[in-house]
Amino acid sequence: MKKYITTPIYYINGAPHVGHAFTTILGDVLKKFEQMRGNDVFYTTGTDEHGQKNQSSCQECGMAVQDFIDMRSGNFQKLFDAMKIDYDFFVHTSSQQHKNVVKDALDYIYKKGLIKKKSYEGLYCEGCEQFKKPSDLDEHGNCPDHQKAPKLITEENYFFPLEQDRQWLIDYINTHPDWIKPKRFAKEVLGMLAEPLDDLCISRPKSRVWLGVDLPFDDDFVTYIWFDALINYISSIGWKSQGDNAAFNETWAHCTHLLAKDILKTHAVYWPIMLKALGIEPPEHLIVHGYWLGEGGIKMSKSLGNVVDPYEVMDLMGIDPLRFYLCNAMSLSGDAQISIDLLKQGYKQLANNIGNLQMRVLKMIAKNLDGKVPSAAHLEAEDKALLENVANTFERIYKYGEPSLELVNELSAEILKAGDAVNAYFATQAPWVLAKDESKRERYEAVIYTTLDALRLIAVAVYPFMPSIAKKILVSLGQNDEIKAEFKPVVLKEGTQTIVGDPLFPFIA
């Protein structure tokens, strides 16, 4: 089956942070998970390069527009490349390909008569370059940031009405309980839909905003940035208003959008209605996640010094443990916390659990079995039970699990549990005692075999989170590093040469 996974395209008027890293890692994890199940995946991420704030920042630093965009967008792409994200396409909204689709889409719905022009009157603060609501102003009627009264201005703009589809969307949510995951966000969207929806203003006069896509039907305006940005999900896979959309349709049929909670409304209200106007079904799933806060639940900020920089983390422990931590720690019900200390805690757990397990068994057999996988001929019931438990757990998740935060939470937790179980088994069986007694030879080999084979199962299961660690484990077990999601026990072949390498998770201070 063909699957399509997207991250939001990130607004380049800011540096990439751990939240961007998480969403993009989550997409990569889900892509690998789906691939292991035999699905074809097309995974996109990218940057949103238009809008008023980018325009202002660009002017402030005095760079040529495209140089500015390339520099800022490059910051994101560099991070994702450093994190070895396996994206298939990197979206640039300033690309001609994307702009063409935005214009095509706008033209299409304009000709369908779904866009209307009307005037808007509002209080506009020139300092903020934004319209203000009366409630945003201080007691003197001034903008609190600029201590200046906003001007009452009237503007002509183009609007895309939403209200006509509100009931349709409510019905859609109620009849598709898995559309928005986790469910609490579906509840919130229903709250947004409880009141009539205002028309969405989809244009900005060029006198205010020029960094954007020209409206195809009026050169004096550019497209509102969200209308532009959301189109990336269909421009990336070649939608067009006329002609053959067979390839598009096949990819779009199983589309999952990943997003953080702050952009729920755009994705769950505006976007489905935009798609409806274009004659396109809503995306199959929206996976919404919370924010990363600093330790103690305090918002990360430079002044508090609790900002977690992805590069710093990668320098400290590499990318795999960060991926694992983020997927394991993101909460289903709320926001999640991250700090260097919490990351170290997670790293240590991986080292002591999986890293130590690998090292203790491999070093043992290097000493007294020439590092070769022993025979599985004398496995006893408890050995088989351990392997089957581990294999069945992973088999179930890989077979029936659906991409979601629940899934990455559960799978990462089960991996740690499996590591614990194998460590406990190893300690209980005490193979170092068996090794000293020649009459216990068969039992010794059975215990070692069981431990090695369990480790193999863990390595395969952990691949979406820690691809590089997974491959290192498999190679140390004398396997090639091809990953197949087949969770059958007793696969290792007797006599296979294992290799004691460097620690998977070296000690960090």
Place this chain on the structure above:
RNA sequence: CGCGGGAUAGAGCAGCCCGGUAGCUCGUCAGGCUCAUAACCUGAAGGUCGUUGGUUCAAAUCCUUCUCCCGCAACCA
């Protein structure tokens, strides 16, 4: 009364839908083990489940008051 979510050992979380001895990881302490990466195994201490009132034989769980935190409530994204 704007909408949704959160508040549970020193830290990070689960449990809440469907009420019945409060659980997991880390940390701390004690014991064990010695194959292994300041590791592993076993056990212990540590919580009036944010606050108020209520329903009930029984409340972390259901209803209610208030407080604090995160989003949304933008023609910022």
